[in-house]
Amino acid sequence: MLTLDQINAEWLQFEFYIKHYIKEPRSNKLWALYLQYMDRIKTLPAASNPKHHSAFPGGHIYHTNNVVKNALALHDVWVNSGVNVNYTVEELVFAAVNHDLGKMGDHEQVNYIDNPSQWHKENLGNLYAYNPELEYMSVPDRGLFMLQLHNIPVSRNEYIAIKVHDGLYADANKAYLMDHKLQCAMPFILHQADLMAARIEFEQQYLLAPKPEKKEPIQQRKQTKPKAFELVNNSDKSSGLVNAFDNL
Numbered sequence: 573m574l575t576l577d578q579i580n581a582e583w584l585q586f587e588f589y590i591k592h593y594i595k596e597p598r599s600n601k602l603w604a605l606y607l608q609y610m611d612r613i614k615t616l617p618a619a620s621n622p623k624h625h626s627a628f629p630g631g632h633i634y635h636t637n638n639v640v641k642n643a644l645a646l647h648d649v650w651v652n653s654g655v656n657v658n659y660t661v662e663e664l665v666f667a668a669v670n671h672d673l674g675k676m677g678d679h680e681q682v683n684y685i686d687n688p689s690q691w692h693k694e695n696l697g698n699l700y701a702y703n704p705e706l707e708y709m710s711v712p713d714r715g716l717f718m719l720q721l722h723n724i725p726v727s728r729n730e731y732i733a734i735k736v737h738d739g740l741y742a743d744a745n746k747a748y749l750m751d752h753k754l755q756c757a758m759p760f761i762l763h764q765a766d767l768m769a770a771r772i773e774f775e776q777q778y779l780l781a782p783k784p785e786k787k788e789p790i791q792q793r794k795q796t797k798p799k800a801f802e803l804v805n806n807s808d809k810s811s812g813l814v815n816a817f818d819n820l
Contacts, residue, residue, distance in 0.1 A: 573628050573629075574628065574629065574630040574631075574634060578630065579614055579615075579629070579630035579633070582630060582633045582634050582637055583610075583614060583633055585637050586606075586633050586636065586637055586669070587603065589637070589640050589665055589668075589669055590602055590603050590606070590669060591603065593661060593662055593665035593666075594662055594665060594666055594669075595662060598666075598724060598725065601722060601723065601724045602666075602669075602670075602724055604722070605718070605719075605722045605724065609676055612676055612677075612682060613632060613633065613676055614629075614630065614633065615629040615630065616629070616630075616631070616632035616633070616675060616676055616683075616684065617629060617630075617631040617632060617684060617699075617700055618631035618632045618634070618635035618636075618672070618675070618770075618773075619631070619700075620684060620687075620698055620699065620700040620701065620702070621696070621697045621698050621699065621700075622697055622699070622777060622778050623697055623774070623778060624770070624774065625769075625770040625771075625773035625774045625777065625778075626773050626777065627699055627700065632672065632675060632676075634773075635672070635769055635770070635773060636668070636669060636671070636672060638769035638772070638773065639668045639671060639672075639762075639765050639766050639769045640665055640668040640669060640765075641769075642764075642765035642766075642768045642769050643664050643665070643667075643668040643761055643762055643765035644661070644664070644665070645765075646761045646764055646765055647661065647664055647761060650757060650761060655757065657757070658755070658756055658757070659729045659756055659757070659758040663727055663729045663730050663733075663758060664733075664758055664761065664762070666726075666727075666730050667729075667730045667733040667734050667737070667758065667762050668762060668765060670715055670719065670730075670734060671712070671715070671733075671734050671737045671762060671766060672711060672715065673714075673715030673718055673719070674709065674710070674711035674712060674713065674714030674715035674716075674717075674718070675711055675715075676718075677703065677706055677714075678706065678707070678709075678714060678717070678718060679718070679721060681703055681705050681706040681707075682703055682706070683702065683703055683706055683714075684700040684701070684702065684703065685700065685701055685702075685703045686699075686700065686701075687699055687700055687701040688701065689701070710742070710744070711738075712734050712735050712736075712737065712738070713735075715734060716731065716734060716735070729756050729758050732748065732754065732756070732758075732759050733756075733758045733759040733761075733762045734762075735748070735759075736748045736749060736759050736763070737759065737762045737763050737766055738763070738766075739763040739767070
């Protein structure tokens with residue numbers, strides 16, 4: 573869980589990424605979008621279940637900042653490898669900042685709601701449920717929809733990177749990643765950055781988290797012999813029947 577101060581610190585870091593790396597006038601338009609939905613996005617989890625990653629208020633901004641940080645680090649790896657870098661750092665940061673924008677929902681409905689089923693919370697860990705009132709769209713498609721709704725232009729590199737950032741975990745991406753060779757490395761960098769952030773958060777928050785103490789197992793009631801068995805071994809009963817069992 574993040575404290576309110578920690579959420580505000582993540583929000584300031586998020587603002588820095590937008591205003592430092594993205595040029596005007598897109599920077600102002602994008603920040604205006606996030607300010608419009610600030611209360612919703614500040615408290616947005618990154619996932620519905622802690623077994624995924626950052627399933628707590630503020631988790632979305634925390635995860636997004638991690639993806640941006642990883643993407644910039646991986647960019648340096650690609651540059652140092654001597655490959656052709658046919659994208660800009662602005663494009664990379666823009667795609668990283670907005671890769672999960674669709675998780676906020678749309679201009680009318682939120683994506684996550686508090687799970688109304690206590691059973692699913694306690695037994696499956698699903699702290700949040702998907703809002704049934706929200707029109708279905710994939711997270712990348714909804715994010716791109718929200719960007720165009722607010723008249724924020726998206727380059728081709730940015731569009732494809734956001735579209736396929738889940739990699740081959742999404743079947744719809746096979747046409748991009750398997751059937752055709754993408755001409756730009758940026759979608760792969762974003763996917764790797766997202767995968768790394770999600771895994772690191774999962775290990776920190778779930779695998780390394782203190783586990784609740786196991787309850788002592790309930791002792792089973794001592795088993796008693798069935799009545800039928802007691803009858804055949806009771807000396808008051810027919811000795812012939814007892815002998816019959818002894819000879820088996």
